Amino acid sequence: MTSDQDFAPLFGNAPVMAILRGMGIERSVALAATAWDLGIDSVEIPLQSAEDERALREVARLGEQRGKFVGAGTIISVDQIAVARAAGASYLVSPGLDPEIVRAAQASGIPPLPGVASPSDVQRGVALGLTWLKAFPATWLGADWFRHIRGPFPQVRFVATGGLDASNAARFLDAGVRVVAVGSALEDPTQLAQLAHLLTADDRRTSASSVAGPRARP
Template sequence: MKKEQILQNLRNPGIVAIIRADDSSQLIDATQALLDGGIRAIELTMTTPNAIGVIEKAAAKFGDQVLLGLGSVLDETTARLGILAGAKFIVTPVFRPAVITACQRYGIPIASGAYTPTEALTAHEAGADFVKIFPADGLGAGYIKAIKGPLPQLEIIPTGGVNLKTVKEFLDAGCAALAVGSNLVSKEILASRDWAKLRETAAAYVAAVKAAKGL
C-alpha cells in the first residue's frame, strides 16, 4: 500500500485505536474485534510484550485489511524493526527527529508527539505527517483549535481525552483524526476478553465520527 493511501485511510474514517496490553496473546482477537466494529487503524504500543513479534503476526493474518501501527517508538532502530515487521505507520510520544528520518526513508507515515505549538511546528517542519498532541486530556479541544488558528497546516491527532462525548468537539476543532486508547480498548475488556463489547464500542466510535462529520 502506497503512503498516500495509508494517509487517506488514517484520515477516513479518522479513528486510531490504541492497544496497550500486558499480554500479547490478546492482540489478535482485539484487532479482529476492532475491525469487525469498523476500525481499521490500530496502534500497538511498544510497552506491549513482544510488540514487534505481534505486529509481524497480525500483519501476516490481516494483511491490508488493517492498518497496523507501532506506537511509543523512541529510536530509529525500533522504527525500522517495526516497519520491517509490517507496521504501516509509526507513532512517537515525543519529538524524535531520527525516527521521522527513518520513516521518510521507508516511505511510512509518522505521527510525531508534541505538546506545545513550538514542538508541533518543529515536528511538522522536520517531516512528520501528523502531529500527535499528547497528552491531550488536560488540554481539550479548545487547545487544538487555538493551535490550528495560526498553524492551519498542521494535521493534528489528539491522544488522551477522546471519548464518545468529545469526538465532535475534537473534530470541530480541526483534528485530522482521533486516537483513542483506554476509553475504547480498556484493560477490563482485554482482561475479560469481551470481544463483543469491544466490537460494539468500536462501532459506536465509528458512528460518532460519521455523525460529527455529517456522513
C-alpha cells in the same frame, strides 16, 4: 523517501484508531478484530518488549489479510524502525518529536507520526515536512487547544491520544481533531455502542459537508 500524506489512506475515513498497549498476542488479536469489525481502519501496537514485537507481527499479518493497517508505537530510537518494519508496521508513532527519528523513518519509506504538545513542537514538525502530528497527552491539552492551534497551522492534521474514550472523543473531533485514539474502550460493550455511533455520526457529517461545503475539521 515517504511523505506523511500517506496517513490519509492509512486511517481511511474512520475518525478513530485503536492503541493496544502491552496486551499480549491473544488479547491484541481479539481487540484488533473488534476494532476492525467496528469500522476502525487502523490499529497501533506500542513496541516496548519482545512480546509486543510478536503481537505486532501477528496483528500486522492478520491486518494485511483484511486490508487494514497496523502501526508501531512508542518509537523512541532509530534502532526500533528496522524492528517495526520487519514486524509489518505500516507507520510509526512516537510520544515526542525527535528530528533524527523523523528523518530516518522518512528515508526508510515508512511515515512517522511524532507527538507534539506545544506550538513550538508543531512548528518544528512542519519544518520537517510533516502535516500529520500526534497530540499527546490530549486530555491534558484539552479540546480547546486544537481550536487555537488550527489558527497558525491550518494545514496540520492531528491525531489525539492519551485519556480518550467514547465519552469524550466527540469533543475532540468537534474541535478539529482528524483522528482520536482509544484503547480499553474496545473491551467495554457500552463504549463499543458509543464508538459505533461516533463512527456513524462522523460519516453523516462527512456526507453533509460534501453537499454544504468543506468540513470544518482539517
